[in-house]
Amino acid sequence: MIKRICILLAALLLLGGLYVFSHHPVQAQSFTCFEQCAAFFGDDTRCIGLGLPACPPCTPGISAGTDLGACLKLSNDTPVRDVYSSPSVLINLVVRNVFVLAGVLLFALVFYVGFKMLTGGKKGFEDSRKALTAAVAGFILMFSAYWIIQIIKYLTGADIPI
DSSP states (O other): OHHHHHHHHHHHHHHHHHHHHHOOOOSSOOOSSHHHHHHHHSSSTTTGGGTOOOOOOSOBTTBTTOOHHHHOBOTTSOBHHHHOOSHHHHHHHHHHHHHHHHHHHHHHHHHHHHHHHHHSHHHHHHHHHHHHHHHHHHHHHHHHHHHHHHHHHHHHOOOOOO
16 A cells, blocks of 8 residues: 555656646737736737737636636735746646655654564564565655656756756
């Protein structure tokens, strides 16, 4: 069970890193309504002559053109789009926190394994050894994922805040 959790965490970290590196910013911007255009440029002077219709209200599910990044607000009434400008920003935040969570889980698992080794007798010792092997394998996968991302950052010059 613990081995599966460690492998799952490592796979999630690797997939998150792959997603971050596959993200490419959009080169051309197309607007479907006037408010999108004005929000993108910061004023509406460039958008007046385009003949864009007004944006639909922020009610998800009513129309396909709803911009959830503008409609959904954080606790301080800031639109989500202003804080998380692209999916890669959110993925980087999640990956950083997953690294911390994996480190805390590794620490707790080593503590648990040590306690079980001391108190479990011969069977507990064998079970603990298997769990410790899985924990070390998970740590190696996590450590490798982090350093692979660091090497790719160095080689490509990408600015990835992990």
